[in-house]
Amino acid sequence: MQVHWLPHAWNPAYAGVRLRCLMPQGALARQGVRSRLLQDGQPLPREGVVVVQAKWLLDAGTPEGLRSRTTVLQQARDAGAVLVLDSFDNYFLNESGDAARALLLQAYREALPLFKAFTVSSPGLQPLLQAELPPGTPVHVVGDPVETPDALSTYESWWRRHHPGRWSGHWRAAQELREHRHARRQARQLLWFGNHGSAYAAGGMSELDRILPMLNAVAKDQPLRLTVVSNSEQRYREVLAPATFEHRYRPWDRLHFLRLMGEHDLVLLPARLTAFTVAKSNNRMLLALAQGVPVMTDPLPDYLPWRDYCAMDDWEQLARHVHDPRPLAARASAAMPAIARDYSTSAIARQWLDLLTRIQMQ
Incomplete structure (x- = not known):
């Protein structure tokens, strides 16, 4: 064939x-x-x-x-x-x-x-x-x-990934990881990642609008920092303008993103059900669960089979999960064998x- x-x-x-x-x-x-x-x-x-x-x-x-x-x-x-x-x-x-x-x-x-x-x-x-x-x-x-750190080798050679032209990027990523680990001792590290949006449909980073007031409330007694990994810093500044908590933007970096994501306490993937989001695959959610990182999200069709392993349609409990993400992390870890087997x-x-x-x- x-x-x-x-x-x-x-x-x-x-x-x-x-x-x-x-x-x-x-x-x-x-x-x-x-x-x-x-x-x-x-x-x-x-x-x-x-x-x-x-x-x-x-x-x-x-x-x-x-x-x-x-x-x-x-x-x-x-x-x-x-x-x-x-x-x-x-x-x-x-x-x-x-x-x-x-x-x-x-x-x-x-x-x-x-x-x-x-x-x-x-x-x-x-x-x-x-x-x-x-x-x-x-x-x-x-x-x-579901991508893993080893997945890069399936389509890109070791020599290409470690080309001298990429050394500065590897160095910056290592510095970023050190800073992130230090910050994690001081505040909960939250993550949103994805495309900033589409020209023909609503969605993307604007999904954060709904939960920003909740995060502002949580941050009054729980230090936190939200990292947004996407492809538009301008859109990030527009969306996060009302935030009263610490936040930062990082451009998507496929060579280092997985390692950075694995160092977060909670991944937030709000997604209102629309004609656009109803078609989305479970990839972003499983990407986090595959590393045992807790996830909060909404019940999109392709997410529903995994509801036992994350907090789904549970935003009223956001403060509880931010204060103590360990129970949710245990649920995420339980999903790892099935993800490795089927995805x-x-x-x-x-x-x-x-x-x-x-x-x-x-």
């Missing part, structure tokens, strides 16, 4: 590229499967299975550009390739009513009949995509693998292989 992966970008800084292309592709290749990543400008194969990220189509930017990419896909399909479309967001949203996006989505819908099968990253996204397809069209859920890179790669084999044989 041949599996070809067409990512929306060729930069591992993007979570969708790492989790849904680089990591499963590398794991399958190590298992002896003919699995490869398609590079920018490389002709599409005329055989095997091609897993196309939906964002690759939408990143064409214009209806004309998207239809041009659709033509390339059609040529590959007509020559014998099996096309699978993979989505990890609800791309049909256009909450602002942007006319240009509406035209882009029209071209995107026109491309859907090209694909033999569809995959999504979460059960919440499954019905949203099914609603755009002919009745009875199957949409398969394949989860995101490791190799486990998710096996899911991909089983599914793609069945699709190709249909």
Whole structure:
């Protein structure tokens, strides 16, 4: 079997590229499967299975550009390739009513009949995509693998990770860790991390608005510091302006983030249920639980199976969990074996292989 992966970008800084292309592709290749990543400008194969990220189509930017990419896909399909479309967001949203996006989505819908099968990253996204397809069209859920410190080696060599150009970053991360450990002796260390937001849907860092008054109240008798790890310092300053407690911003750093997260007392992931958040995978929550870090969050569809291991829809108890996170930490640690079994890179790669084999044989 041949599996070809067409990512929306060729930069591992993007979570969708790492989790849904680089990591499963590398794991399958190590298992002896003919699995490869398609590079920018490389002709599409005329055989095997091609897993196309939906964002690759939408990143064409214009209806004309998207239809041009659709033509390339059609040529590959007509020559014998099996096309699978993979989505990890609800791309049909256009909450602002942007006319240009509406035209882009029209071209995107026109491309859907090209694909033999569809995959999504979460059960919440499954019905949203099914609603755009002919009745009875199957949409398969394949989860995101949970990254570990060792996961970097699955898609990036040791020499690249330790290139001299990165030495200053490694040094700054070590300094940051020392400072963080010292600060942890003085105050509870809380963490929020994620994308700052989307141009076509509400969410992201603005989810913190709801809990800032609670944190302000807690901080009156419990020293705390909130670290926000994201991709927009400007948005951070806007959102955290009402905060009366200590807080700081750190840009996302995939090489060092996991080690920093593991040194926190509590991860806060507020997420109101919307047409955007309903489609989110459990990856952020499991990323923390996999290291035994306590989590407070809301009941998104893909989070619900893990409610025994975190504080879900329990914000009125925020003060109690900040004052003493140890009981919640014990619950988080109890989740670690199941996460390692079902969401490791190799486990998710096996899911991909089983599914793609069945699709190709249909």
